[in-house]
Amino acid sequence: MNRKLIEELQSTPGVDLVAVTKKHTKSEIDELAKLGLRRFGENRVQEFLEKYDPAYEWHIIGHLQTNKVKYLMGKTALIESVDSRRLAAEIEKQAAKTGIIQPILIEIRISDDPNKTGCPLDEYPQLLEFVLRQPHLRLDGLMCIASHTEDQEKVAAEFDRMKELSRDLQTRVPRARTLSMGMSQDWRLAVQHGSNMVRIGTALFQDSGE
Template sequence: MNKDKLKEIQNELPENVTLVAVSKMHTKEEIDEAHKLGCCIFGENKVQEMKDKYNPDYTWHMIGHLQRNKVKDVVPLASMIQSLDSYRLAQEIEKQCAKINKVMPVLIEVNISRDPGKTGVLLEEAPSFVKQCMRLEHLDVQGLMCVGPLTDDEDKIEGCFERMHALFIKLQNEYGEDKFKYLSMGMSDDYHIALRHGSNMVRLGSVIFGKRNYNK
């Protein structure tokens, strides 16, 4: 846990930007420490990790690819699903939320870099997909999410984030700022670029918690 860096980030983020602390592969103890230091929202990529670490006193976002057969496990725990990337997944979220009378805030994941290895709807498909999902009674579509391209080419990252912001503004104008609130864009390596392009929700993991140990 990099306490000084976390404090620096908290001080530099504009008031309108929501910080999601990505706790993937980090312990309950680290999450508790981050919460004491002011982190309120924690993002998990895997359903089992969210289940293992779940604390009802904290707010949890599902930010990783979500399989339909895992939706029933996530719906009772998550305050938001940021990675809605198909209508079949939307239908399953609707089905499981209806069972417990819950309306789930969701973000539509856009594959802004058109990377075949990433999930998300394509840019040109997003407007119709948003409209389709908004018809579902137990989904509350609150904005968009993307993962920036994995590259050192800052111009390429800028271009992706610029297109993402343009789409967000278009949809926000259509549905209203009170309804279409969030552009979740920017992670540890590129959040400064994302902020320059209108992101108001950043998902930060390693810059807060330190590098993950994938050999554990």
């Protein structure tokens, strides 16, 4: 485990860490928990269900198929990857059946890569209006995956655009303060540009040399 990085993240004010545990075992998750981490993110529903432990806070951060939504109800603190009306409608339906209010983030496709997941910027206003009308969805903020590139100015510009969207959202929904952006390769830049939640996987599990 990269203890130096974990300590750095834990001491970064105003930033919540989601430890991404894709392809890692439950025992590795428990080791992270011993270091003070309690918030974990999974990309795939099947893998999440295999590792699920109610002692921890779980986030779904990967592309979510509508037919898998029912398995998440009552188990996930936050679904970060809501990117379409169809998905939002299914979460609303299943949350209503379960009798819960499900916290979510809207994932924005901020990159110009068409292969990236997320709601296209031009469709975001319509998705936002739809989400805000659903009685069993609680919108907590926004999420994005920035371009995977060495061009730091491009990535910074994407983060700045997300920060603007987040500020605009908070004028309408003051509680929707979460801005989940930044991963192993770009989390420091994301924090500099307004992120208050980072999703780190690979870097956490690398030996820090201690």
